[in-house]
Amino acid sequence: MDFPYSRLRRWPDVEADNLQAHDATDLLLGERALSLGIDGHEIAVIGDEYGAITLALTSAGFDGVRVHQDLASGRRALARNAEELGLAGFSSHELDATLLDGARLVLLQLPKALAELEESADAVARWAAPDVVLVAGGRVKHMTIAQNEVLERSFVEVQAQRAERKSRLVIASEPRPVSSEPPFPLTAQHEGLTLVGHGGAFAGAKLDIGTRVLLDVLGLDGGEESNSGTTVVDLGCGTGALAASYALAHHEARVIATDRSAAAVASARATMAANGVGDRVTVMHDDAGSEIADASADVVLLNPPFHLGSSVHTGAATRLFEAAARILRPGGELFTVFNSSLGYRAELTRLVGATEQLERTPKFTVTRSIRR
Numbered sequence: 386m387d388f389p390y391s392r393l394r395r396w397p398d399v400e401a402d403n404l405q406a407h408d409a410t411d412l413l414l415g416e417r418a419l420s421l422g423i424d425g426h427e428i429a430v431i432g433d434e435y436g437a438i439t440l441a442l443t444s445a446g447f448d449g450v451r452v453h454q455d456l457a458s459g460r461r462a463l464a465r466n467a468e469e470l471g472l473a474g475f476s477s478h479e480l481d482a483t484l485l486d487g488a489r490l491v492l493l494q495l496p497k498a499l500a501e502l503e504e505s506a507d508a509v510a511r512w513a514a515p516d517v518v519l520v521a522g523g524r525v526k527h528m529t530i531a532q533n534e535v536l537e538r539s540f541v542e543v544q545a546q547r548a549e550r551k552s553r554l555v556i557a558s559e560p561r562p563v564s565s566e567p568p569f570p571l572t573a574q575h576e577g578l579t580l581v582g583h584g585g586a587f588a589g590a591k592l593d594i595g596t597r598v599l600l601d602v603l604g605l606d607g608g609e610e611s612n613s614g615t616t617v618v619d620l621g622c623g624t625g626a627l628a629a630s631y632a633l634a635h636h637e638a639r640v641i642a643t644d645r646s647a648a649a650v651a652s653a654r655a656t657m658a659a660n661g662v663g664d665r666v667t668v669m670h671d672d673a674g675s676e677i678a679d680a681s682a683d684v685v686l687l688n689p690p691f692h693l694g695s696s697v698h699t700g701a702a703t704r705l706f707e708a709a710a711r712i713l714r715p716g717g718e719l720f721t722v723f724n725s726s727l728g729y730r731a732e733l734t735r736l737v738g739a740t741e742q743l744e745r746t747p748k749f750t751v752t753r754s755i756r757r
């Protein structure tokens with residue numbers, strides 16, 4: 386495909402010489418769409434990280450392509466890449482009927498979580514045209530048979546293609562009849578707290594063990610307290626367990642829950658409604674709380690992403706520590722829970738301020754940092 390892929394940028398995500406804003410799967414998906422000759426208005430893209438698929442098609446003359454991206458950072462990168470390349474004529478959507486209505490070709494970058502794939506596959510079977518073809522692609526090293534099995538729950542025909550350039554496409558067609566209710570979001574009760582989780586949300590509707598440890602330390606497991614005027618931010622809120630618990634325990638606090646994932650944000654909004662605190666908690670789709678004013682928060686609650694052994698993920702936690710330092714007023718408190726083996730205390734002290742350990746279980750550590 387004659388498209389200047391190397392001009393795409395990842396910003397606001399981390400940029401480095403060895404990190405590109407496209408991969409071989411993007412190219413394969415784009416080439417497949419070109420070869421099928423379907424009208425742009427009948428094409429939907431799901432999981433276009435930085436816009437490589439949507440923009441390559443738009444640049445090739447396809448008008449009206451629809452795209453869904455989960456991450457706020459990816460949405461910003463796509464918008465900026467489009468502007469830089471002078472491309473327009475596509476539209477961005479949530480994972481809903483407006484994305485898929487009448488679509489005859491859906492291009493999907495396979496997500497890591499099977500639940501996320503299941504929700505997307507169901508959405509395509511539910512809302513796209515009856516003759517829709519779903520072309521899903523991924524890096525061979527990340528692909529599993531379980532992904533095909535998930536696709537087979539929503540499609541009669543599922544065919545894996547030959548690997549090319551270390552990527553592979555799987556083609557699904559003939560959508561099966563869908564159940565009256567979509568499989569997601571899931572809802573679960575946890576001792577006075579209701580959690581609602583979409584497929585792409587961390588821990589689904591379960592209460593993460595680390596989150597539970599932080600809730601215990603904060604004494605947010607029941608009871609009400611007046612804490613008027615306090616502004617509290619649940620940074621990287623996922624399904625919103627921390628924000629909802631805080632709002633239930635502190636009636637007069639102003640609570641903001643924010644996450645970069647649209648699946649998390651939709652889950653957190655539903656969680657707030659299910660716990661009757663929807664009017665007191667603002668849920669924002671944003672990257673590292675960038676829209677929250679400097680020095681505006683009294684308390685930040687943080688359960689950062691952790692993936693042992695991957696420098697990318699350690700970097701992800703660091704970004705949230707920096708964000709917490711920016712958002713907190715001097716003297717404000719950051720409560721963090723993390724896997725004990727990660728030893729974040731020195732970094733928290735350096736980036737935020739004096740950090741003490743409040744709890745240490747065999748697996749998790751909870752710290753409190755006071756913003757200097």
Ligand SMILES: C[S@@+](CC[C@H](N)C(=O)[O-])C[C@H]1O[C@@H](n2cnc3c(N)ncnc32)[C@H](O)[C@@H]1O
Pocket residue numbers: 587588593596620621622623624625626627643644645646649671672673674687688689690691701704705
């Ligand atoms: C370990 S989960 C914790 C979720 C939730 N707070 C809980 O305790 O159940 C980390 C969350 O941080 C979010 N996240 C990671 N990087 C982020 C960023 N740069 N900006 C906003 N959210 C981010 C992820 O999407 C994920 O939902």
